[in-house]
Amino acid sequence: MDRHTQLYRLYEEFDTGTIRARRDFVDLFPPVDSRVALAYWRDASDRLERDRAEVRQTFPETGEAFATIATLATRDQAFTALDLLGKHGRALNVLVLDVDETLRSAGKTDNEIPRQTLHLLTEFYEAGVPIVVCTGQTLENVKGFLNQGLGNELVHSGELSVVYEAGNGVFTPGHGADTKQLLYERLDEDVRNVFDYVRSHVLADAPERIRHGCHLQGNEFNVTLKPNFETGSDRAGKIIDEALRYQVDLLGEAVAAERDLDGPATEWARKHYAAADPEIQLVLDRLDSLPAGNVDIPDTAQSLFDVIDVAYYEADAAEIGSLELNKVAGVEAALDVLGVTDPFGLVMGDSKSDLRVMRWVHDHDSGIAAAPNHASTDVLAHVQETDDLVFDRGAADDTLRMAYALNELAALNP
Template structure:
């Protein structure tokens, strides 16, 4: 209890709020060519040093750490960090961070990563903490905003990795032959053929209204339809709901053409009578198989099908065995008013993160995983099962993500406020260093 008593004293007897305000001003002061502004910055820096000196004097054994706590973390963040240390007895040694609606938010940060968050990530980097950016975005998009926000030196430091397209590839600059790992190259040929077929047909066969309302994201492997409207808007929700149904139907057709179900299975028509031609699946049956299977897997998909009048005429149990076995390897993801995506269940963010850890040489991870969607949840559950980390999520995350985060350590933050959890993690690591 001694450490708790010391924290009570720190936040009760010293003006931590002013310390944080001064520290934020000093850290985030923009580069300006103004003598008056620079003098103001110097005055704030001198006052910050004086106030920190008071804390150092009051806490001879822990003064430097307590200076950092008071200047970086609120009272609640510091005590949450101490609770985490009491529970896990270690600090975080790698950050695993989703981007969209986690580090940045269309509704909270104008879809930009806040300067405060970027500065905190820089602080973690300077402390030697590896950073794994884990996103559904394309590699080129991620590289662009990371270099712009963190700088070329950090991105190419050898201590930052990008898991892109939700786990289809891993990019870790500065690691020679392991700099870029194309994980989708390891998939079976028949699965890759299905993705090639869907990708080649998805725009050319789309209804005109859908072609006008969305676009195909420039992925290396996953097939992702994105709205031509602002993410989260009613227009985006409407077009992505339609896109999801269309993707399911196209996937069902591609799988049925690649896989040969037994001719006696439901929905399979003979292509000829009295000849040796192969049986071909009926298009409506293939469509219903995909709809039924994925509706049974995901209640959100089932809800979209119901609202779009696309409820299948069969149940998941009616899907022929060979078709079902292929569906079991392919993921269909629905992100409300944001994206409809076909990916591989053999390639997900967990696989990508494991590969990133391997390249970075992280043998005993204790990760802070931050995300908002079902793909992030897989990573959260993985670190929980392996006792290898903690999870945090914004308050607008999917219900399953929030349920997991609340059930574990309750690290839920406001929209666009990822910096709040990063400050808690910073405090946790400082406390862990004290032992």
């Protein structure tokens, strides 16, 4: 009997919805000081084990895997896993996960990673699948919620790595001298000089409205202005638009100073970054700040603009980073430390920085991509064109359940 027929039979003959609910209750049951609640948990645990035993008995050759799949995955998730296994022919051997608006969502999960998602990550860890958390956040922010949500044992197991500030640093506890890698130290001196200039002037020289309406995120390298207003609000949108223009202009000044150039440095920067990113062009146009007439950018300035990125996140952040150090560079460094030499990973994210990783694994046949349904247009287009793994806001666990089922199926003999 082939795998497709067996899966069909599993979901026809067993009430897998009840089995999944029972496992979720057993796994996520909070510690309480109540004999009644504990007795209820024990009863559910016993019932769950009987469910698993019945599945194992029904499917002698595939029973253990099918018992696990029945407790975790819906019918659609299991058949998606089977289709992906048929397409790619491989199990997943690493998870590459964005955090904000992917694992957690301010609009659906109160900006907390749901307990079921955290528990699934521990399941992957126990199954020997390393985890790369790939985020634009600072290292200290990430370390805090990882320790709290996943526990010190997992975080310091040597099987988890954090790519932070969108690829400027990699933190992999338990790996001695390779535990923390400051990738930005590898950049050319002139690039680092530009960032030093921008960082030292960005708030000190900012117009009063920006100085009072924004704060500087505590990055080690990237220069990120965040609004002092609620993210996504009209006030945040207006101040981040102004902050973006200000940062572009300041970057122009920094490049001119580094190259010892005279000329309309802010016009050079506005022209370059408007041409590089349609969103930035729209913001500068909205602020009536696009360069007028022909603007010739000197080659020596252009060479620096070409390796420095300006990122715009509407009503959320305006950021200057390195194009030489992005999430791809960080993930490659993390995989090297983790010893994943032939990666086939699940990449989950929502923004254009995640898209770079998604394209990288696709181009190298090194993984699959998934995104929430509110991800950026380009991310959604890529995901839909590849394996169409789109999940609802705040429901990253749906894709993780499918991924776990994929690995269970891949472990079976053909």
